[in-house]
Amino acid sequence: MIAHTPTIFASVAWVALIMAFCLLVVGRFNQRDGLLTAGAGLLAHALAYVCFMYYGHAPMWLTYSVPNTLLAVALAFYSASIFRINQQAVPWLPVFGPPIILGLLMILLMDTSEPRRLAASGVLMVQCLLLILWAQNNQQPDGRAHLLLIGGAVASLIGILIRVIAIVTGxxxxxxxxxxxxxQSISVSIGTVTVMMLSLGLVLLSKERIEGVLKHMALRDPLTDLPNRRAVMEQMDSEIERARRNGSTLAVAIIDIDHFKNINDVYGHLAGDAVLKHCATLMKQRLRQSDGLGRYGGEEFLLLLPETSREGAAIALDDLRAHVANTPTKFGDLNIPQHFSVGVWCGIPSTQDCGTTLLGKADTALYQAKHAGRNTLKLAEDITISALV
Ligand SMILES: Nc1nc2c(ncn2[C@@H]2O[C@H](COP(=O)(O)OP(=O)(O)OP(=O)(O)O)[C@@H](O)[C@H]2O)c(=O)[nH]1
Structure with a gap:
């Protein structure tokens, strides 16, 4: 279907203007959600299409040079939004260099025909390719919004390509x-696809980013950056299920820093926090990728060792205990010694076993370890295998 070209320009301008209005109302200065930048891009997009509408009825600079430069500005703002949404510094030169180059080329090539058109198309195509690259590199884990951005940029590329093919074929x-x-109808209508996909893509990318941050906050302990109690308990449930299904052994250990109250009382709470962070770091360094370590609460950590025998768990945990006991926390000029006791349950979970029952068994072993003098390890229904260092 052939449509009246200036009318298509007007409808794309309307769509972009409405979307720009929505994003500019919602976006806020100094809030790095990228919505204000996306709104600015849409406004530039809308203005470009308004200028295109008057082609043939107003000077060439106003209906060709200015709108093509505005399109480049719009693409630059969309690209900048991707970085702002991801809380990254905007690479100003590659983002805003192309619109400056396009503006200069439009001044230099004003009196030409094909070179001017090819120059404008070339710069816009490079910007679309950069946008695709940045959208791909800045996708959120498990996110899909970047696909909309890529789709919008590809649509724009197709629209420009149609023009380029027409120019080079005379x-x-x-x-x-x-x-x-x-x-012309196809090439210009693609503007609507671009505007819708890019603006929706940016809004949804921002949503995915915020969801990711909230999820991280909900499942991480802010002090140690370890999985928090909820996260490590969820991991324990799935490890129990996996071990039961595969008939493999699983070790569940509760680690409790000894006399931690004393550390707080003697050195202060900030020093206590430093000890917790230090212990978390030391343990993370020593564990395997497949092991699960989380902060269970206060000065307690929960450790999961999948596919680990009783002997293997005892050796690994005693190594961890000795490592922590032999590596004091540096706090200012102080070297604060710390050690922990650990209670472990290890075996193939039965159908009666669940997180609560296994934690109960590990906790009983921990109680025995504390009673045995601390800085030691106890296997559930077993004897102390390590003495004080
Ligand atoms: N600095 C700091 N202290 C914490 C934090 N969470 C819990 N605590 C403190 O940890 C201390 C735990 O003390 P207790 O439960 O008596 O245990 P403990 O002194 O380690 O004694 P044992 O476990 O028997 O060896 C309490 O004083 C809590 O206030 C934290 O995030 N930071």
């Missing part, structure tokens, strides 16, 4: 902005 007059034909 049909550039068919692509004048005041002429209506099928090729």
């Amino acid at each position: 049909l550039s007059d068919e692509m004048r902005y005041d002429i209506s034909n099928l090729r």
Whole structure:
């Protein structure tokens, strides 16, 4: 279907203007959600299409040079939004360099025909390719919003490519902005697809980013950056299920820093926090990728060792205990010694076993370890295997 080209320009301008209005109302200065930047991009997009509408009825600089530069500005703002949403510094030169180059080329090539058109198309295509690259590199884990951004940029590329093909095949007059034909209708209508996909993509990318941050906050302990109690308990449930299904052994250990109250009382709470962080770091360094360590609460950590025998668990945990006991926490000029007791349950979970029952058994072993003098390890229904260092 062939549509009246200036009318398509007007409808794309309307869509972009409405979307710009929505994002500019919602986006806020100094809030790095990228919505204000996306709104600015849409506004530039809308203005570009308003200028295109008057092609043939107003000076060439106003209906060709300015709107193409505005399109480049719009793409630059969309790209900047991707970085702002991801809380990253915007690489200003590659983002805003192209619109400056395009503006200069439009001044230099004002009196030409094909070179001017090819120059504008070339710069816009490079920007679309950069946008695709940045969207791909800045996708959220498990997110899909970047696909909309890539889709929008690819649509834009197709629209520009149609124009380029027409120019290089000697049909550039068919692509004048005041002429209506099928090729023109398709090329210009693609503007709507671009505006919708890019703006929705940016809004949804921002949503995915915020969801990711909230999820991280809900499942992480802010002090040690370990999984928190909820996260490590969820991991324990799935490890129990996996071990039961595979008939493999699982070790569940509760680690409790000894006399931690004393550390707080003698050195202060900030020193206590430093000890907790230090212990978490030391343990993370020593564990395997497949092991699960989380902060269970206060000065207690929960450790999961999948596919580990009783002997293996005892050796690994005693190694961990000795490592922590032999590596005091540096706090200012102080070297604060710390050690922990650990209670472990290890075996193939039965159908009666669940997180609560296994934790109960590990906790009983921990109680025995504390009673045995601390800085030691107890296996549930077993004897102390390590003495004080
Ligand atoms: N600095 C700091 N202290 C904490 C934190 N969470 C819990 N605590 C403190 O940890 C201390 C735990 O003390 P207790 O439960 O008596 O245990 P303990 O002194 O380690 O004694 P044992 O476990 O028997 O060896 C309490 O004083 C809590 O206030 C934290 O995030 N930071």
